[in-house]
Amino acid sequence: MTQVKDQYEAYPYPERDPADERKRLIGGSPSHPLEIDHFVFAGKRDWSRPLRALVAGGGTGDGLIQLAQVMTRLNRPYDITYIDLSQAARRIAEERARVRGLSGISFVTGSLLDAADHGPFDYIDCCGVLHHLPDPQAGFDALAAALAPGGGIGLMVYAPLGRSGVYPLQQAFGALLADQAPPERLRAARAILSRLPQGHPFRTNPHLVDHEQSDAGFYDLLLHSQDRPFAIDELIATLDRAGLALSGLTQPALYDLDRLLPKGAQVPDTLDAPARMAVAEKLRGTIKTHVAYAVPQARAGQARARPRDLSLVPHLRGAAPAKLAQAVAAKGQIRMRQGSLQIHEPLAKSAAPLIAAIDGRRSLSRIAAGAGLDPVGFQAAWAPLEHVLGDWGLLLYAQGAG
Numbered sequence: 001m002t003q004v005k006d007q008y009e010a011y012p013y014p015e016r017d018p019a020d021e022r023k024r025l026i027g028g029s030p031s032h033p034l035e036i037d038h039f040v041f042a043g044k045r046d047w048s049r050p051l052r053a054l055v056a057g058g059g060t061g062d063g064l065i066q067l068a069q070v071m072t073r074l075n076r077p078y079d080i081t082y083i084d085l086s087q088a089a090r091r092i093a094e095e096r097a098r099v100r101g102l103s104g105i106s107f108v109t110g111s112l113l114d115a116a117d118h119g120p121f122d123y124i125d126c127c128g129v130l131h132h133l134p135d136p137q138a139g140f141d142a143l144a145a146a147l148a149p150g151g152g153i154g155l156m157v158y159a160p161l162g163r164s165g166v167y168p169l170q171q172a173f174g175a176l177l178a179d180q181a182p183p184e185r186l187r188a189a190r191a192i193l194s195r196l197p198q199g200h201p202f203r204t205n206p207h208l209v210d211h212e213q214s215d216a217g218f219y220d221l222l223l224h225s226q227d228r229p230f231a232i233d234e235l236i237a238t239l240d241r242a243g244l245a246l247s248g249l250t251q252p253a254l255y256d257l258d259r260l261l262p263k264g265a266q267v268p269d270t271l272d273a274p275a276r277m278a279v280a281e282k283l284r285g286t287i288k289t290h291v292a293y294a295v296p297q298a299r300a301g302q303a304r305a306r307p308r309d310l311s312l313v314p315h316l317r318g319a320a321p322a323k324l325a326q327a328v329a330a331k332g333q334i335r336m337r338q339g340s341l342q343i344h345e346p347l348a349k350s351a352a353p354l355i356a357a358i359d360g361r362r363s364l365s366r367i368a369a370g371a372g373l374d375p376v377g378f379q380a381a382w383a384p385l386e387h388v389l390g391d392w393g394l395l396l397y398a399q400g401a402g
């Protein structure tokens with residue numbers, strides 16, 4: 001653990017200047033309250049009750065600041081514990097919270113393996129951390145033990161294929177530079193990287209950018225001493241051993257085998273859901289991270305919002321309903337860029353008025369009534385929105401968290 005701690009003391013991650021909090025809020029997944037409600041509380045959390053949250057391995061604070069700031073803006077009560085091994089990262093996270101005037105956060109320097117000592121928690125954020133533990137399973141187990149019975153975890157772990165080229169370089173730099181101090185290691189690795197021959201998988205991988213953005217990013221990507229990616233079926237098995245079940249992935253479309261196979265292609269019955277997703281991950285080939293929500297196994301299948309409940313309130317995330325509705329009405333498709341991902345899917349023009357009716361306040365039953373549809377007709381009309389917008393993480397259900 002000390003090498004990992006030394007790294008994050010020298011290069012707190014991600015590199016952030018607290019003064020930038022005056023200019024912008026960094027948003028992302030996991031841990032936006034909309035997503036938390038959708039994946040952990042079936043879209044029906046009562047946000048007037050305080051949310052007890054843990055940000056485990058909070059680093060310089062991106063997830064922490066997003067959660068605390070959105071809750072503060074919505075005037076929702078919360079009590080957040082931040083824990084991280086690195087004092088340098090904690091100082092930056094604390095300063096970011098101070099600049100924003102955020103309260104309700106307890107900062108702890110320590111290991112997430114002791115999470116249960118600070119709990120129990122309704123929600124745990126653990127983004128980009130568990131794959132850096134010497135024994136990741138112990139980390140999953142510790143977080144599961146810190147959950148309140150109705151709670152859940154939002155997590156991100158690295159995936160192997162989108163990071164192609166990274167692991168041979170981590171191993172080479174580890175063998176060559178292990179006994180140097182972090183700044184020398186960084187200098188030497190940059191010099192070696194600049195001579196990397198054409199055709200090296202790292203040079204041909206267009207999805208990796210962290211090393212170009214900051215010293216901390218370079219170090220985290222290429223000089224980490226402890227880093228193991230998870231294929232999606234390995235992640236599901238690890239959750240299972242911790243007594244957890246996958247509630248959902250933020251972009252299930254990425255793992256949808258049918259989207260990758262020719263129409264009518266046969267998939268052997270012997271493949272269960274994790275095995276199908278694992279095949280899709282191999283065929284897609286570019287998944288860099290898995291962003292997922294997990295809940296105790298006792299709540300498997302109950303934690304994620306399902307639109308058959310017409311009292312749910314839909315939200316569009318990352319898209320303006322009127323603009324999206326207009327584009328669908330005109331072209332019968334959606335086209336969007338999300339990071340390095342180009343989303344392009346057909347969506348019937350008849351879905352446009354339903355999209356336009358999403359305002360984060362109207363329930364599905366009100367949208368159905370507005371469209372003159374009975375419940376059965378509405379489910380049929382809504383299903384394509386779920387398939388396209390829901391599967392790409394744009395459509396979430398939540399009450400009072402938007």
Ligand SMILES: C[S@@+](CC[C@H](N)C(=O)[O-])C[C@H]1O[C@@H](n2cnc3c(N)ncnc32)[C@H](O)[C@@H]1O
Pocket residue numbers: 004005008013014056057058059060061062063083084085086089110111112113126127128129132133220
């Ligand atoms: C890649 S950074 C991620 C930071 C933050 N979660 C984010 O997504 O921006 C990993 C963080 O995990 C912390 N960390 C690693 N092992 C830990 C452990 N056992 N307990 C607590 N924090 C840990 C590191 O100090 C570092 O700040």
